[in-house]
Amino acid sequence: MHTPHTQRSWRSAFAVYRHPRVIGMLFLGFAAGLPLLLVGGTFTAWLRDLGVELAAIGFLSWVGMAHSIKVFWAPVVDRLALPLLTRWFGRRRAWMLLAQTVIGGSLLGIALTDPIQHLWLVAVWAVLAAFGSATQDIAIDAYRIEAVTRDRQGAMAASYILGYRVALLAAGAGALHLAAVGNWSIAYGVMGLLMGVGLITTLIIREPEVTVDQTTQRLEQRVVDYLQRTRHRGWRRGLTAWFIGAVICPFADFMKRFGWVALLILLFIGTFRISDIFMGVMANPFYLDLGFTKTQIANVAAAFGLAMTLIGAALGGVLVARFGIMRMLIFTAFLAPLTNLTFSWLALLGPETYGLVMAIMADNVSGGLAISVFIAYLSSLTNTAYTATQYALFSSLMTLPGQFLAGFTGVLVEHIDWFWFFISSAFIGVPAIVLALVLARWANPDRIEQPGQ
Numbered sequence: 001m002h003t004p005h006t007q008r009s010w011r012s013a014f015a016v017y018r019h020p021r022v023i024g025m026l027f028l029g030f031a032a033g034l035p036l037l038l039v040g041g042t043f044t045a046w047l048r049d050l051g052v053e054l055a056a057i058g059f060l061s062w063v064g065m066a067h068s069i070k071v072f073w074a075p076v077v078d079r080l081a082l083p084l085l086t087r088w089f090g091r092r093r094a095w096m097l098l099a100q101t102v103i104g105g106s107l108l109g110i111a112l113t114d115p116i117q118h119l120w121l122v123a124v125w126a127v128l129a130a131f132g133s134a135t136q137d138i139a140i141d142a143y144r145i146e147a148v149t150r151d152r153q154g155a156m157a158a159s160y161i162l163g164y165r166v167a168l169l170a171a172g173a174g175a176l177h178l179a180a181v182g183n184w185s186i187a188y189g190v191m192g193l194l195m196g197v198g199l200i201t202t203l204i205i206r207e208p209e210v211t212v213d214q215t216t217q218r219l220e221q222r223v224v225d226y227l228q229r230t231r232h233r234g235w236r237r238g239l240t241a242w243f244i245g246a247v248i249c250p251f252a253d254f255m256k257r258f259g260w261v262a263l264l265i266l267l268f269i270g271t272f273r274i275s276d277i278f279m280g281v282m283a284n285p286f287y288l289d290l291g292f293t294k295t296q297i298a299n300v301a302a303a304f305g306l307a308m309t310l311i312g313a314a315l316g317g318v319l320v321a322r323f324g325i326m327r328m329l330i331f332t333a334f335l336a337p338l339t340n341l342t343f344s345w346l347a348l349l350g351p352e353t354y355g356l357v358m359a360i361m362a363d364n365v366s367g368g369l370a371i372s373v374f375i376a377y378l379s380s381l382t383n384t385a386y387t388a389t390q391y392a393l394f395s396s397l398m399t400l401p402g403q404f405l406a407g408f409t410g411v412l413v414e415h416i417d418w419f420w421f422f423i424s425s426a427f428i429g430v431p432a433i434v435l436a437l438v439l440a441r442w443a444n445p446d447r448i449e450q451p452g453q
Helices: 010-018 020-038 041-049 054-068 074-079 085-089 091-111 119-147 150-181 184-194 196-204 214-229 234-258 261-271 274-280 283-290 294-323 325-349 353-381 387-406 409-415 418-427 430-442
Strands: none
Touching: 010 020, 010 150, 010 294, 020 091, 020 119, 020 150, 020 184, 020 196, 054 119, 074 119, 074 234, 074 387, 085 091, 091 119, 091 184, 091 196, 119 150, 119 387, 150 184, 150 294, 150 325, 150 353, 184 196, 234 261, 234 387, 261 387, 261 430, 274 325, 274 387, 274 418, 274 430, 283 294, 283 325, 283 418, 294 325, 294 353, 325 353, 325 418, 325 430, 353 387, 409 418
C-alpha cells in the first residue's frame, strides 16, 4: 500500500513542534544524553584529577562500549515483559523507568564511593550506569518511533537532539564547574538527581499505541506453526519460541519487506555519516595545528558550533514535515561532503577567526540537519512490532564503518596535508549520494507505508 507524502504549508510544518509528544521528547533526550559523559570524558577527568593511574583510566573507558553492542540485548527490551512494571506502565515506559532508576542509582553510587579506596566498586557503578544508559537509549528510540506518525519523526529527532545536547553541557561543563566549586561527589550526586527529569517525564507521557499489520501476523504465525511441529517441550520450547520471535523475526521481517534492496539500505546506513565522522576525529588537532588558541576553539567550535547544530536539527524537523524524508535525505547526502570543503578553504586561509566561524557554521548546520533527517529515515524503516531491535541494528551500523575508518585519519594526515585531507573526506561521501539517489526509486519512505502505522 502506498501513501504519498502530502506537502504541508510552512505554518503547519512549524506547528509540528507544538505536539505534546514532541515536547516530551525534549526531556527524554535530556535523560538520554546525561549519562554519556558521566561514564566517559567527565568520568576520566575525575579519576585523573584524583590521581588514578592512566592505565586504570584506560581500562575503565571500556565501559562506554555498552552503546556499541546494545543490539545484542535490544530483543530483550523489545519482547520481555518486566514484572508489574509492564502491566502498570506499558512495554516502552517500563523499560525506560527501570533503566532510569539504574542510571540514577549508579550515579549516586559513584558519588558516595571513594575511587582511591574502592576503585573496583566505582567500576561496577560505572558499568551499571553505562548499560542502563544503553538500555534507556533502546527504549527511548522505540518510543520515539512508535509515538507519532512519520511526518513528525523529523521534529521528534530535532527535539531529542536539543535535549541530548543540553544534557551533554550539563554533564560536561556543568559537572566540571560543580567539582571546581565543591567536589566530585557533589557533582555526581547532582547529576544523579537530574535523572529525575527522565523519570518524571516517563511517568507523565502515555504509552504509544501500536498495531501489528497482517504481514507481520502471518510471519509470526509461521513461528507458532513451527512450534506445534517441534519435538521440543517445556522450557526448551518456550526459549525457542522467544528467540525466534525476538531475534529472528525482526531481521526476517526487514529482509522480507525490502528484498534485495535491504542490502542497499544497510550499505547506505553504513556510509551516510562516514564523511562527517571521518573528518570530525581530526577537527580539534586541525584547529590547533592551524594556530587557533584553545579559547577560540572553545568559543567557536564548541559553544557556537553547538548552537549551529541545534539550529540545523530544528530546521531538519521542519523541512521533513514540509517536503518529506526522501528529498531531504538526498539534499543532506550532497550537503555533508560539500561542507567539508570549507575546511580545505580554512586550511589555505590560516588562523582567521571569521574563517573558523564560517566553516563551523556550514559544517554544524548541515550536520544537525543531516542527523535529524537521517534519524527520521531510520525510523521509517522499522516495523513497530520490532522497533527496538531493528532500530538498534540501524543505529549501531550508522557509526561503525565511520569509526573504523577514522582510526586511520592520523596516518593519512601525516602523508598528505590538511587541505587534501578534507578533500578526501568529501570524496568519501560520494557513495552515500549515489545510494540515496538509487533508494529514492526503490525504497522511498514517503511512498511506502510503515508497518503498524
